[in-house]
Amino acid sequence: MSAHPGGGTDTGTNGRRSTALAAATLLALLAPLAAADWLAPDASYREAQLQLRYAARDTAEKGANRSTLDTLGSALLRLGRIGEARAVFERVLALEPRDATALAALGKLALWDDRLAGAESLLAAAGVVEHARADLYAARLRRGAWSAAATLAEEVGDEGRKPMLEHLAASEPVRVSGERAQLLFERPWPAPLVKVKLNGTTVVMLVDTGTPGLLVDRQAATLHGVTLLAGQRLQPWGGTRVAVRNASVRRLELGGIRLEGLPAGVLSLHKLSLDVNPQATPLAGVIGLDVLRHFDVTFDYRKRRLELAPLGWAAGAQGARVPFELWGEGEITTWGAIQGGRRMAMLLATGLPGAGVGAPDVVFEEHGLKPGGVSKLMRGLGEWLNGRAWAQVGVPSLTLGAVAFNRLPGWSGAMDASELWRHGVRRDAILGPGILAKRRMTIDWTRRELVFEEY
Secondary structure: OOEOOOOOEOHHHHHHHHHHHHHHHHHHHHHHHHHHHHOOOOHHHHHHHHHHHHHHHHHHHHOOOHHHHHHHHHHHHHOOOHHHHHHHHHHHHHHOOOOHHHHHHHHHHHHHOOOHHHHHHHHHHHOOOOOHHHHHHHHHHHHOOHHHHHHHHOOOOOHHHHHHHHHHHOOOOOEEEOOOEEEEEEEOOOOOEEEEEEOOEEEEEEEOOOOOOEEEEHHHHHHOOOEEEEEEEEEEEOEEEEEEEEEEEEEEEEOOEEEEEEEEEEEOOHHHHHHHOOOOOOEEEEEOHHHHOOOEEEEEOOOOEEEEEOOOHHHHOOOEEEEOEEEOOOEEEEEEEEOOOOOEEEEEOOOOOOOOEEEOHHHHHHOOOOOOOHHHOOOOOOHHHHOOOOEEEEEEEEEEOOEEEEEEEEEEOOEOHHHOOOOOOOOOEEEOHHHHOOEEEEEEOOOOEEEEEEO
8 A cells, every 4th residue: 555645545546446347347247148148049039048948858758748748838839949849739638628728729830730620629729828819710710611710800909800801701702813924123122012903093013922912002002993891901011010901902913814802901001112212103912811812922032023823833933942931810920040049939031121141139139130330320121110121231151951042131020020920930031132142032832831942
């Protein structure tokens, strides 16, 4: 200790040095932890991993009884370990055929496999187990069982769709004439746009596998005689949900194909139009899976065209095949990895503007990917959809089964974090039109596979 002019000791100086040393030591200790947290999954995923460890321990210690197996199967399913979860729940049903948790889980997996009759039977028997009613509602919507779906609408928080379902139940089914069409892209990038006829008038629409239904711009609906119905509802769209007005489209023509009596949702697409088709014809709508599921669909980016063919045609398509599942009302979900990381579920949304991958911030942070300095000068893209701008992120690599992609553009924030667990199973990212560049991709509905051909 040094002498103080007043005759005491300089305890203040030494105290400050000790504090500084302690702070430096603490920072040194925390640095590895911070780095580990930066490259680790977010807290909700780590919690799900912890629950799985607890469930596995309890099953080993307490025996494989129905209760511990239910807990173990649920923990496996939540983390997307589908094969293991299926085996556990099949074992539960062998012990107790009326086990509600197992019925709900196997019903969900049947829904994903598009086995709708089996899914509905299992889910109805499961009762009010978490997610079972929502999955049952989705099965009925996909099957076109409008009256049965209407009885569940209020229970699952979708009462705004009930007038639409009642209208559909009282109407003829969607009528489709024509089997094949080839439509040139007006623009393939930042999202695929095509010219179609809406109630007889030529308009431009975006083709997006990330929305279950047909969407129509509010102004276009007025100009082209789209019938508005009572009620508003939330429409799943990519990585979020948007509010739409119930509506019905009399006729939609895609080349030589005509669809009549289509359900639709009406909302403003003005901001989206400025992003994907600036200084050109305003966007009149978005073509989603309600339309696309009638055909095997090919996105051919070299020839700049969209091809529609009869169901079953894609069985003969050549290329690398990537299996997919249909979650919820109709969300094409496949499994892949970013930068060789963990296996994760990803939604195919061909209308995600200007990107190959979109995800919540926490997913990109897990892989050490951050927006660059320039991208922090956020432009408005994304604000039209989920209320906040997105940040540009470079994604060095992505794999989907045997198909690999390099240097994809990405959007951080393009998927709401609240959507990560919406189906009760983790889904981390969205696949956008960037994965179509220099490729020909066909959706084979019969085999539930994406077929990728490279040139």
